[in-house]
Amino acid sequence: MSLAAEAFVSQIAAAEPWPENATLYQPLREDQILLSDCASSLAVQAYLRMLGLPVRVRCRANAEYMSPSGKVPFIHVGNQVVSELGPIMQFTRAKGHSLSDSLDDVQRAEMKAYMELVNNMLLTAELYIQWCYQNTAAEITRPRYSSPYSWPLNHILAYQKQWEVRRKMNAIGWAGKSLEQVYEDVSQCCQALSQRLGTQPFFFNKQPTELDALVFGHLFTILTTRLTTDELSEKIKSFSNLLSFCRRIEQAYFESQDRDSQSGALDYSKGPSLM
């Protein structure tokens, strides 16, 4: 489709209200999904819940390949398919839903900057620990990533993905970092977030914003996922205001709605637990 036609279609889509059957796709929860994907998916779910937009969660083994950009999660709304938190935010804003309308310009700049901080440091650290740290990669990541496939395809796909991630780490300069340095970076990032949060309930005072959803997604997943060591979640636990922040959001947006809904299959309070 030409750019003009795409713009026209997205304008039409923007005018439509949010449908009831909006669906979010992610990899299989029990056996397949990895830490980084689970964090991204939880962030999107938190964001949509904060906006009060209903969405069903479906797990597919090939979610990563179904996504138009190759990254999970992605949402199927009407006949549009949008992947990753950034574009999803733009998409919902075009439909008139936004969490950050009440912020002034400086605050919005800070919010965007902190979101990039989480992407740049936390997400990259998660990817590093998953794929570049030998123990985790061999014991947890590769078996999980390749679990839906049969031999020998499972090995081929797992090694292909690992190679791709390692090349990315090389390109952004993380390849030379040791595990301790990565934990250091995570600490620094959490310290910055903790600083910014201070004693407020949310990052920008009384109302949650996109930043809250993103931070919650990552921190909560790290806290509830067991890897080969507990060091990563220990780093976060050392900041008590971040812990209470996660608890607060979980109680406000996830547990209350779970109590209402009948289906017990969607269990948000537990991330993938391993070992």
Place this chain on the structure above:
Amino acid sequence: MAAPMELYCWKGDYGLPSVDVDCLTVLAYAKFAGAPLKVHKITNPWRSPTGTLPALKTREEGSLSQPSKIIIQLRKQKYNADYDLSAKEGADTLAFVSLLEEKLLPAVIYTQWVDAKNYVDVTRRWYAEHTPFPLNFLLPNRMHSRQIERLRLIRGDAILEPEEQLEKELYQDALECMTLLSQRLGSHKFFFGDSPSSLDAYVFGHLAPLLKIKLPNAKLQQHLNSLENLQQFCSNILLLYFPSDSREAPSRNTAVHTDAGDFDNEPHKRRNQILSVLFAVAAMLGYAVLSGIVTIHSSRSQLEEPRHDDGDEDDEEQE
């Protein structure tokens, strides 16, 4: 006092102390922190201790090459431009640096290295002219493929081609980022008060090339020009901390006009066309002579026969 450390950087041009984003960042930070560095401005990355630029050579720790590592090293040596920052401001620094690297840097790489016209007219030409022989044939292409690969891996795409959709996305993110920076800066001289910090170094490093290097396809530059305070910010730093380099600006800028560029190319283009046509004709004649289609007899009396021979041999060829 520790022995002076040595910093290897890309050479400067266009009124800048260096043409490379990372080198500018490191140089600016060193000036802000007052670190006494011996600066080597070179154009041959193989001469640097780590093989890439920028590179910091220290006595104890060996050589470091990434800007973040270099800044950490300088801080360890007590050259800390962030000394006065509060904890919150330190957190903001981290956040805004991430914003720069995720949103602005891809667009800067795109506009300098991936956009075809910019790359051929300005970037490749500069590197080809300034790197010594014989590297000037190899290096620009290698850097080109490396930068494209870097951009592709940062974005996580399967393939990367210079196309409208990609350009639109990247530039949109970059424009938004610059607007945000402008809003954060407001009317202050530097991002955190009156003395510059590492965040100022990073912002300067990313924006100054956009400001000073004139590119044919200048969408990013146009937006930057509309943000007065950022422009002022960069020129300010150049004036205060790199006065010697900015004085060279006028003479170089006049040489690089987009019209002049086209005009310079024209005589070359015509010459190249004529040369290639002559070469093709010579090749065809050479082939004709060597394969016997056309025979050249030395004596003049047999002028009639060559033409006859041509006819016969042509007929044989056609059969």
Place this chain on the structure above:
Amino acid sequence: MGTVHARSLDPLPMQGPELGVQADDLDVGEAEYEPQQEVLENKDVVVQHVHIDGLGRTKEDILTYEIADVFRAKNLIDVMKKSHDARQRLLRLGIFRQVEVVIDTSHGVDALPNGLDVTFEVKELRRMTGSYNTMVGNNEGSMVLGLKLPNVFGRAEKLTFQFSYGTKETSYGLSFFKPQAGHFERNFSVNIYKVTGQFPWSSLRETDRGISTEFSFPIWKTNHTLKWEGVWRELGCLARTASFAVREESGHSLKSSLAHAMFIDTRNSPILPKKGALLKINQELAGYTGGDARFLKEDFEIQLNKRLIWDSVLSASLWGGLLLPFGDKPTSIADRFYLGGPTSVRGFSMYSIGPQSEGDYLGGEVYWAGGLHLYTPLPFRPGRGGFGDLFRTHFFLNAGNLCNLNYGEGPRAHLSRLAECIRWSYGAGIVLRLGNIARLELNYCIPMGVQSGDRICDGVQFGAGIRFL
């Protein structure tokens, strides 16, 4: 090295009437031709030696099978016929560029008066032949490099390699073929390949990397092939606007399947046959030797041809297929059947019949298609005896139907489903025969029985291919 001396299989020389006509006397003038010819035909001869000259790397043991029959010739005409047959068999091996037969009387110490020597003068193919082409089409250019090594180890093994490097995709194929000595129809081959395909009617892109081995052997009048294939299939959307049903099929899967194919072909030519019939039955069982896909796939093809008056031919064909998934995994879009197009039910766009979603055709799990054709020579027979013989006009009636196995009510419901809402078309056109493999068609079609969702190609339709309904 290079000659094969073969003794006669019959240890005792045959005693024939002592007419003593030597082969050299065959060049006698025409006046004596008639009686000589009669004599020669009835004269008993014995083939004493058969030589094969010009062998290089070919091993001799496989050739003895091909030429064994020559020894059984009883008279001269028989010798000539059997030598001709042996020549065809030697050429069929695919290892000789040229085979010439020389029949001569026996010479030497043990030469019988009616003994003959038959010599096959052969020229072997070169050890390696290559080809290099460039192909352009569909916004993509590619260069294709082919390498062929006939007769690699001396027993008619063939190794071929093809590599295509394009602006968008690369593909390659390596194949090794070995016939059984003496029984060329029994052979086995191993293939390793990577192919990519784009299917705009489904907005699907498919990349297959696979390895397969197959055995072929004849049983009585039928030909059988047993094949094991392991394929790594990668499916993707061709465009951002692909429907969600196709998007759901994207991803990787592994198929490991055993297949059996049988065919009987009594037609006189694969393209535009004048008489004979064809029966092909294929079955494929996937999943029990590994892999993700589990299904049983059956399909068959029947074609009958009968010659009518005035050089016209009536041809009827019937195709059908069934795909049964095992377990609860649904079938993959790459395994299903497709219907419609210039090579299938004419009058409809390529593979554009049946279940679809937002304009992308998803194929079906069971189908049938039938065609009735009347082929006649071109009216007024222009170019008779030459170029005009390549063309035929044909009048056709095609019908077919395609559906999925998701009615859950048993075979009867599906059969009735296939019998209702039949798509059919009729029309006429011109057929051009290309060698012995392919044909081109230009038809005027009128599609009927069109259901909502099908895409039709009303009016003139052009088709090129190998296998037509």
